[in-house]
Structures are given as C-alpha cells and as structure tokens.
Amino acid sequence: MTTTRTLDIPGGRLRYEIRGSGPLLLVVGAPMGAAAFAPLADALAADHTVLTHDPRGIAGSPLDDPEQDSTPELRADDVAALLDALGAESADVFGSSGGAVTGLALVARHPGRVRTLVAHEPPLLELLPDAAERRATVEDIVATFHREGHEAAWRKFMISSGFDEDAAPPQQGEPSQQDLADSARFFAHELRGTTRYVPDVAALTAGPARVVVGIGATSGGLVTHPTSTALAELLGTPPVVFPGDHGGFLWKPVEFAEVLRKALS
Template sequence: MTTTRTLDVPGARLRYEVRGSGPLLLLMGSPMDAAAFAPLAEALAGDHTVVTHDPRGISGSVLDDPEQDSTPELRADDVSALLDALEADSADVLGSSGGAVTGLALIARHPGRVRTLVAHEPPLLELLPDAAEQRAAAEDIVATFHREGVAAAWGRFMGNAGFDTGPGAAEDAPGPPPGEPSEQDLANSARFFAHELLHTSLYIPDLAALTAGPTRVVIGIGATSAGLITARTSRALSERIGTPPVEFPGDHGGFTDQPKEFAERLREVLKG
C-alpha cells in the first residue's frame, strides 16, 4: 500500500509517498521524481518503510515562485523537513545522480540525520581534473536549452555524459521518456536545465563533514557505467573521502531497469 502526502516547506509544497514497514529508507533523485523510484521502492517495501518524493519544482511538488533555482542546499533542507514530518530523527538514504548531491548536502547541513548515505553516481564536475572544461560544457548545455529547447539540450547533455545517443541507444538513459513527452515531462526538463543543472553539477561537497561526522558514506557506481562521466566523478569523490566505491547493477539508471537486483545490492550495502 502506498500513501501519498504533502508537506509545506519554505517556498514550496512537497509531494511524497510512503510504502512498507521497517527501518526508514529514503530514495531520492533530482530531477527524477518519486515515480522514477517506484519499482525500487516496491522491491524494498517488504522490509523497509520507503519514502520517495518529488523534488521542489518537479512534478507534484509546486513552488511559490516558479523561477526559484533548485540548489542542493535547498533540497537538503526539504529532506530534513520531511524527516521531521515523519517524526524520524534519522534515516538511511539512497540518493542517485542529483539526489546523491542532495544527500551530500544533507550530511553537511543537518549532521546526524543520515545513518548511511548511498550516493549513487553523484555528478560532481568540480572534482574532476578537467573541471574547467566540464563546467564550460554544462554552461553550454544550459545555453543550448535557452537557444534551441529541451530536445537539443538533452542531446548535448547525454552526449557529454557519455551515453550512446545513436540509433538503438538505451531507453533508460537520462532524458525525456521514449515517445511523445507529456507537458509535465517538458516542464520538468525545462526546470532542470534552467534552474537546477548548474547548481547540482558544480556543487562542491564538504569533505570534512563527509569524513568526520557520524554518517557512513558509500559511493555507488553502476557495473556498466565505465564510459559515463558520473563514474569518473564518483571515483573522484571516493578518493577524496578515502573509501572504495561499491558496484551496483546496471548503469546510471540501474535502479529503474533492474529494480529487484538493485534492491538486493542496496540491502547488502546497508547491512554493512
């Protein structure tokens, strides 16, 4: 059984879902919404209370000011408020992509609220040796969106990220769903490019908070992510915090196309 709830936070109203029973586990992405994590949440709900949510400005989480930027710090504050609403002092967290960056900011801004963070492929471009080049590429993707629109921006984004964008490319790669995108798909994509991409990918994590605090931090990399820029950024973060990365099924979107296998791996990792 899935319960859908809303929560008022400064500047927004968050939509979130609760499933299952057991230890509290938050699954989160950015810009991926709760629906993207539904198969994984169902696979974990037998032994966890699983909470998913739409990040502010995405899908069912509406903003007071539609032009407000989405920063990792704001999203981290939202997750802390969500824990308050759940009457939970702390929780385990799986954050994927931008959600992993949210999790990193959550540890820094709200110490002690995360027991274990599994940061799955955080796109931290500033940790790379070619950070200046990658920063320029990210800025060009945003400029492409403003100049040519969503489809052109996704094409540049996926090409720069290392995904195959040719015929027969994987359908689970980031980007608009196959077929004709809905109005919500287009709105989410526009928000991502205009108000989120740069804030997330250029975020610099607080390494001291990640290594000196009470939270156990695990960096996850997809088994087939070798050619992706997020594999590089994940390894760079692992080196900075001195812990080896952990392999998960699939690639950057492994939790969507292999949810049962991903859930089993996540259980193993959370057990330590």
C-alpha cells in the same frame, strides 16, 4: 500499499509517498521524482519503510516562485523537513545522480539526520581534472535549451554525459506537458547548481553518518564513473558496484535493491 502526502515548505509544497514497513529509508533523486523510483521502492518495501518524493519544482512539488533555482542545499533542507514531518530523528538515504548530491549536502548541513548515505553516481564535475571545460559544457547545454529547446539540450546533455549520440531523453515516447515542464526546470534552474556542488569532505568523514559511494557495473564510459571514483578516493572508502549503469535501478530494481540492502548493512 502506498500512501501519498504533501508537505508545505517555505516557498512551496512537496509531494511524497510512503510504502512498506521497517527501518526508514529515503530514496532521493534530482531531477527524477517519485514515480521513477516506484519499482525500486516496491522492491525495498518488504523490509523498509521507503519514502520517495518529487524534488522541489518537479512534478507534484510546485514552488511559489517557479524561477527560483534548485540547489543541493535547498533540496537537503527539504529532505530534513520530510524527516521532521515523519517525526524521524534519522534515516538511511539512497541518492541517485543529483539526488546523491542532495544526500551529500544533507549529511553536511544536518549532522545526525543520516545513518548511512549511499550516493549512487553523483555528477560532481568540480572533482574532475577538466572541471573548467566541464563547466563550460554545462553552460552550453543551458544556452542550447534557451535557444533551441529541450530536445537539442537533452541531446547535448546525453552526449556530454557519455551516452551514445542517439540515446533518448529519460522519458519514453512523446513527452507530456509535465515532462516538458520538468525538463525546463532541470536545464534552467537545477543543472548548474548540482554539477557545481563541491562536497564538504571534512563534514562527510567526521561522522556520525557513514557515506558509501555507488557506481554502476556498466557505467565505465559515463562521466559519473570518474566523479564517483574521485569522491570515493576523497572519502577513503572503496565504491560499491551496483547492477547496470547510471539508471540501473530502473531496469533491474530487484537486483539493485539486494545490493543496496547489503550496502546499508
């Protein structure tokens, strides 16, 4: 059984879902919302209370000012507000991609709220030797979106991320109006802030949170492989290998959930 709720936050509203029972686990994406994580959340719900949500400005989480940029810090504050709404002092967190960056900001900004963070493939481009070039590529993707629209921007984004040139955008089939709105939000107001985030290593290693870096078994050709490896090296902990690539939880949710359980324990 899944319960859907909303939470008012400064300047907007968050839509979130709760399922299962057991220790609280937050599954966080960015820009990916709750719907994409449903199969993974279902697989985890037998032994966890799983909270998923639509990040600010995405899907069912509207903002009063749609032009406000989304930053990892703001999204981290949103997650802390969700914990407060549940009356939870702390929780385990699984963050994927931009959601992993949100989780890193949460640990740094809200000490004591996270027990274990599993940061799966955070796109921390600033940790790479060619960070300046990567930053310029992001700027070109954003400019392409404003100039040519979401299809051209997604094409450049997927190629720069390491996917094949003919790789499709995340949505399947013809994009809905919500897909288009979420794409616009991502390119115009989220991509820069997420990829430019520099993790506070001192805060991440000071405790009490345990931070685990996750890497997809078949992500070797993706830019998130070296970014994740770089983060693991900074933290001084070996990464945990998960099934599939950057979106392994989409295609193998049961197998992915088993590895996540072990990482949390």
